[in-house]
Amino acid sequence: MPAKNAFYAQSGGVTAVINASAAGVIETAREHPAQIGTVYAGVNGILGALHEELIDTAAESAETIAALRHTPAGAFGSARYKLRGLEENRAEYERLIEVFRAHDIGYFFYNGGGDSQDTAHKVSQLGEAMGYPVTCIGVPKTVDNDLPVTDTCPGFGSVAKYVAVATREAGLDVASMAETSTRVFILETMGRHAGWIAAASALAREQDGDPPHVILLPEVPLDEQRFLDRVRRSVEDFGYCVVVVSEGVKTADGRFLSDQGTRDAFGHVQLGGVAPVVAAMIKNHLGYKYHYAIADYLQRAARHIASATDVEQAHALGRAAVELALAGRNAVMPTIVRESDSPYRWHIGEVALEAVANREAKMPEEYIDGSGFFVTEAALRYLRPLIAGEDYPPYRDGLPDYARLRGQRVARRLAPFGT
Amino acid sequence: MPAKNAFYAQSGGVTAVINASAAGVIETAREHPAQIGTVYAGVNGILGALHEELIDTAAESAETIAALRHTPAGAFGSARYKLRGLEENRAEYERLIEVFRAHDIGYFFYNGGGDSQDTAHKVSQLGEAMGYPVTCIGVPKTVDNDLPVTDTCPGFGSVAKYVAVATREAGLDVASMAETSTRVFILETMGRHAGWIAAASALAREQDGDPPHVILLPEVPLDEQRFLDRVRRSVEDFGYCVVVVSEGVKTADGRFLSDQGTRDAFGHVQLGGVAPVVAAMIKNHLGYKYHYAIADYLQRAARHIASATDVEQAHALGRAAVELALAGRNAVMPTIVRESDSPYRWHIGEVALEAVANREAKMPEEYIDGSGFFVTEAALRYLRPLIAGEDYPPYRDGLPDYARLRGQRVARRLAPFGT
Structure with a gap:
């Protein structure tokens, strides 16, 4: 034949x-x-x-x-x-x-x-x-790491590494200037349904006080007051706060946080990232100077x-x-x-x-910290080798x-x- | 002594x-x-x-x-x-x-x-x-490359390299999916007063048709109609369009383009990037699906x-x-x-x-292409060795x-x- x-x-x-x-x-x-x-x-x-x-x-x-x-x-x-x-x-x-x-x-x-x-x-x-x-x-x-059975999906380890590196680098930047400039930095990552990518930012933390200080996952409905408290505490304790937010974060009533009905000068609905929404929340309630980055395609294309x-x-x-x-x-x-x-x-x-x-593989519950704002040691053990x-x-x-x-x-x- | x-x-x-x-x-x-x-x-x-x-x-x-x-x-x-x-x-x-x-x-x-x-x-x-x-x-x-006398300022070459690499990588991403997904990708870079950083994205282009297809510089007041024409032509000719926009781009009447008086659901003015403004312009007038990235601190901290x-x-x-x-x-x-x-x-x-x-060193006029949407070969000759x-x-x-x-x-x- x-x-x-x-x-x-x-x-x-x-x-x-x-x-x-x-x-x-x-x-x-x-x-x-x-x-x-x-x-x-x-x-x-x-x-x-x-x-x-x-x-x-x-x-x-x-x-x-x-x-x-x-x-x-x-x-x-x-x-x-x-x-x-x-x-x-x-x-x-x-x-x-x-x-x-x-x-x-x-x-x-x-x-x-x-x-x-x-x-x-x-x-x-x-x-x-x-x-x-x-x-x-x-x-x-899939960068989303949501296929079942397989330990991980090609594409995820690299976006995870990108996000962890970006968090560490931007964290150093913010730390070095917080006294007179930006207090809160927000990094928006991909992840509409699962928080794997945002979770990977946790790998950047080596010591207590290292960024990221807060991770917002789609698996955890946002409790605005508890979130703002946490940001304020981070600024008070460390001088600054690095927030990593998954694009798919939802409010308690199940809406995407990014869906704020924001309109531009022409009255058009602005389809926008979640980072500016989180930034406005922080600015309006805590008054801190902020910056945000939206990595978008840069994260999944970052072969370098x-x-x-x-x-x-x-x-x-x-x-x-x-x-x-x-x-x-x-x-x-x-x-x-x-x-x-x-x-x-x-x-x-x-x-x-x-x-x-x-079939979609979700992030296991035991990977999410009790606070809802970080991941557990089990998650880090799972994630660590994937970016090696x-x-x-x-x-x-x-x-x-x-x-x-x-x-x-x-x-x-x-x-x-x-x- | x-x-x-x-x-x-x-x-x-x-x-x-x-x-x-x-x-x-x-x-x-x-x-x-x-x-x-x-x-x-x-x-x-x-x-x-x-x-x-x-x-x-x-x-x-x-x-x-x-x-x-x-x-x-x-x-x-x-x-x-x-x-x-x-x-x-x-x-x-x-x-x-x-x-x-x-x-x-x-x-x-x-x-x-x-x-x-x-x-x-x-x-x-x-x-x-x-x-x-x-x-x-x-x-x-200074990443802004705006000190006089010196050929360049430490910090600029690295942010230039970051932006050129990001443009090449995200460009490949968009090119590979434009048929059924995003047609226009916008990368917002730093550069409030000078376009050096956005200009460096031009280094990503090796052949005709390569991204970036349009660069918006603070030195060139935005002519919205000509810009939209250019984006449409790029999509028609190459299937997609990569726009690199400097945060400091201004309208013809001298306002920052990012200053659109946008308000969130609470009526607060949204201090936001210029990328979403450009994205909305494209969406509203041309209807293309878009994505945008705001590199923010990631670009200047990217020691990796x-x-x-x-x-x-x-x-x-x-x-x-x-x-x-x-x-x-x-x-x-x-x-x-x-x-x-x-x-x-x-x-x-x-x-x-x-x-x-x-004293602030501006980008020389002879570095800006006649169209206002790209840089000249002289600019590329200047920029190329700085990212090497x-x-x-x-x-x-x-x-x-x-x-x-x-x-x-x-x-x-x-x-x-x-x-």
């Missing part, structure tokens, strides 16, 4: 290390030409399959593929595009199979979060039903300060995905299995896609030298989708 | 490399015990002298002082505190001399921007007049991605300040003199404090291992100031 080709797609919000997984997939596939032909990558993820827009990764040199390991964001394009259920939307799934068949694709590697694992699972089922079986393997990815552990795991999971496929496994996802915290030991495991699809190690990209002219793909398209063989 | 002691103080907004200058001062002073006794550092800058709060740097190990080279922010504390003119405020200047006399201080090294050079100059004059001559040497520092050139210059200027003092110079500041752009060659020069005090080289701090447990001082105080010899 001649080697089948493979299809690889990136899905959802990109990370500092998703391309390291891509490198792991492509490099490993290249090592097995008897079993896997060409790896085609979807332009903008799954949309690339629907629209038959495929990148021929065989046209990329070994050097370029290796450089993906140190290149952030989605080199082939990613998409926020969730295929609906098979019943409502059979046409899209059938189109995927049709494109796979047209390009002799026998392997589908889908690099994404819970939604994507669900899609990969459904494709696996439908291919079987349509008489065109496809080996579907998930590759985990990626966690070496995260990069290694991302690459290893890409490699493992191909190895699972070659071993005849189907509808599974490789996972990280933690053996010990310190030293951090882990190996690659696997889980059925069905068991991870659309530096893995610097090469630099040219003072800037990271990130990969540029040729991005050669594969000739279309089908009529456009929907015609 | 026994060796006189020295007083070192940090002033104004701190940077990623001001402590490297401190290391240069202290290490060089230690090499000349016959001429310089102990270096005392002011707690919170010049306030430390007024309140006779001095740190005995002799109590810090050579390792700790060396570690200052890789530690951001102001290790001794800095202050936003400008001494007024000699006439209005003679008492403060006399107090400085009194404290210097009490601690046998014959050298004053003041590490700051234009205001600080003015103060150092006045102290030099008054010491003379009061019969207690003090050798006053300025050490340049400091420019090696900047670190080297900061340290060299600290060293040079002491060497100038030992050579009998007074009321001067060492400077960076550029010999060539590429390769970047420079040496240390000097300038009279009088010539830099309270990486100078990573050591790491422990995944985080930069920054210096912690013992901070031993010198016993007071005077009554409190103002009693």
Whole structure:
């Protein structure tokens, strides 16, 4: 039987290390030409399959593929595009199979979060039903760290490291000027539903009194008075206060704190960060001078300060995905299995896609401090190894030298989708 | 004549490399015990002298002082505190001399921007007049790059590198997801009066179409319609648009763009960044999905991605300040003199404090592109060498291992100031 080709797609919000997984997939596939032909990558993820827009990764040199390991964001394009259920939307799934068949694709590697694992699972089922079986393997990815079963998700360790480093550095800045300038600094992090990213800022604290002084998590409804008391106490005790706030923090009645109905001069609702809301609260009630930073995409794109552990795991999971496929496994996802915290030991495991699809892993309650404003030692034990190690990209002219793909398209063989 | 002691103080907004200058001062002073006794550092800058709060740097190990080279922010504390003119405020200047006399201080090294050079100059004059001559040497520092004469100011090269790296990384992120998600990304940088920092983002562009696509500088009043046209064109041509905006951008009638009279739900004026204003402009007129980041202190504290050139210059200027003092110079500041752009060659020069005090260097007009939305090749030639080289701090447990001082105080010899 001649080697089948493979299809690889990136899905959802990109990370500092998703391309390291891509490198792991492509490099490993290249090592097995008897079993896997060409790896085609979807332009903008799954949309690339629907629209038959495929990148021929065989046209990329070994050097370029290796450089993906140190290149952030989605080199082939990613998409926020969730295929609906098979019943409502059979046409899209059938189109995927049709494109796979047209390009002799026998392997589908889908690099994404819970939604994507669900899609990969459904494709696996439908291919079987349509008489065109496809080996579907998930590759985990999400800065939100919310996939179940796996110890962590590639992308999270690096954003965690970014946030911890930023907290330590900005903390030193504020500490050194608090006497005559800013008393309160607020760092807004990602994390709409889970506080993992904000929680990681706690790693910056080495000694009592070190920042961060307050962490606001989406898991803990904001008690404004207790929060303000805590800020005031920090300023009184240490001269300043560093607050790390997750974008998803909610009020006691369940609204997002960032949804304040703020309007600009034109009367338009201002969709804005949560940091300015927290800042205004502090200014209005305590009167302290404040500054805030909103890291936004900088945090998840910050390959320059990626966690070496995260990069290694991302690459290893890409490699493992191909190895699972070659071993005849189907509808599974490789996972990280933690053996010990310190030293951090882990190996690659696997889980059925069905068991991870659309399931969200929450931060355990025992990771949140009794005050609700910090994390526990158990959380720190879990988080610490995930940010360990530096893995610097090469630099040219003072800037990271990130990969540029040729991005050669594969000739279309089908009529456009929907015609 | 026994060796006189020295007083070192940090002033104004701190940077990623001001402590490297401190290391240069202290290490060089230690090499000349016959001429310089102990270096005392002011707690919170010049306030430390007024309140006779001095740190005995002799109590810090050579390792700790060396570690200052890789530690951001102001290790001794800095202050936003400008001494007024000699006439209005003679008492403060006399107090400085009194404290210097009490601690046998014959050298004053003041590490700051234009205001600080003015103060150092006045102290030099008054010491003379009061019969207690003090050798006053300025050490340049400011992320704003607005000191005259010197090629650049320590602190700027590192914030420039941070902004260029952030622009490249976030640009890749947005590019990879623009098809189904964010079309416009806005990065707000520091720079209230000059656009140097925002301009440095242009270094991220290697090829046509690379981000940044638009730079908004305080030097160019915002023409909203032309700006929106440019954003739309970028989205049409490249699929996305990265805007870098200086916090000091003004409207045609001279108001800060960030001053929009925005009010929160309580009717309080929202003091906010300029990024959300630009974002709302784009959303309301073009309808694109946007994201924005406000780097705030993260940019100037980011020692983890400091420019090696900047670190080297900061340290060299600290060293040079002491060497100038030992050579009998007074009321001067060492400077960076550029010999060539590429390769970047420079040496240390000097300038009279009088010539830099309270003078602001603007970005030259020929550095701004005719469109007003980008910088010229001349600007890039100037900027490029300033971000060259990486100078990573050591790491422990995944985080930069920054210096912690013992901070031993010198016993007071005077009554409190103002009693």
